[in-house]
Amino acid sequence: MADFSSNGMTRRGLLGVFAATVVTAAPFFSNAPAYARGAGDIRRLRMYSGRTGESMDTIYWIEGKYIPEVVKEINHFMRDWRTDDVVKMDPRNFDIMAAAHRLMDVNEPYMLLSGYRSPKTNAMLRSRSGGVARNSLHMKGMAADLRLNSRSVGQMAKAAAACAAGGVGRYSRSNFVHMDCGAVRSWGG
Template identity: 30%
Template sequence: MNTAKPSAGRFHRRGFLCALGATASVPLLSGCAGRGYEELPSPRRPGTRLDIVFPRGDSYLDITNAHTGERVALRFMDRGRTDRRALRRLDWLFRDWRDGETPDIDERLYWSLAALSDAARRQGHSGQITLLSGFRTSRTTRLLQSRGSGASSNSYHMRRRAADIQFDGIPTDQVSDMAEWLQVGGVGRYYGSEFTHIDTGPIRTWRG
């Protein structure tokens, strides 16, 4: 008996919608969309595809921090209720590992990652995420700038609202295309380093 796992196909919105059974329900719109920190916005942005898709999907996340090797695999929502303990575990994974500072991360960022991961699993991929960068303090930003990394002084990483990610087995352009279609916020494509930046700021796209 052949027990080999079927090969994953291309990661794209059409396959996701067919698997979700939401083709008629999700509008195909045009376009891309404490401790001294700014107050985080509500995770909800009515009218975006993410706000339509995420409640229909699975909040399961399997993320490994590329720098520390730590891995968190959990669901942070169940029947519409947020599991605060699960969020704290994710916040720890997304901390600035250089300074050890662990602020509250914007929940919408987790919504975005969960929607992308759910879409990946529905199309035959593992959905596993490698986190290259989450929250960054101003001190870490200055350190990276001194090394010529191009880290912005106004980065959403410093606002607890951004992540640089890779998906297991999925090319950067396909991850970025799906994130852009979901209208998660900002989507940056970094082909040289093979990662996608997503943030919960205004809807916009760029290439790094």
């Protein structure tokens, strides 16, 4: 497993960048979903977690394929930090997150507030807040709650909604946006 440092990319992500410079620019598949085209030919995620102190800056997709080792690192990064449970996250959500980040033209990493949630964590959060769904997509590894200091909730939600690939929840009072790869829908204010 790569170290998550506050300053750099993961080792595998860096190797992916070097590999990308060697490969001739491959045409992007014309039948790819619009949100994936927005993510770019090389897909990158930049995140940090205030809960665990970890950060990552990694390329997880290149030449039309996910990099399995990097996907595993992202799964670990997005684990339920309360229980330390890790699941296989749906990589379509990584694509939505990467595409929205790219559309906002920002270098700041996302602050990950919540990725995977165990049923126990989801039940605890649900008992404290009416805004937590009983059958949350967080429990299926299909959602992330994210924040950027340099962009408003409205700007983030607009970028995520432009991907037209999943759910977008605006939580203005709590200053975060929910992005998921479930049905296309939006809520909040």
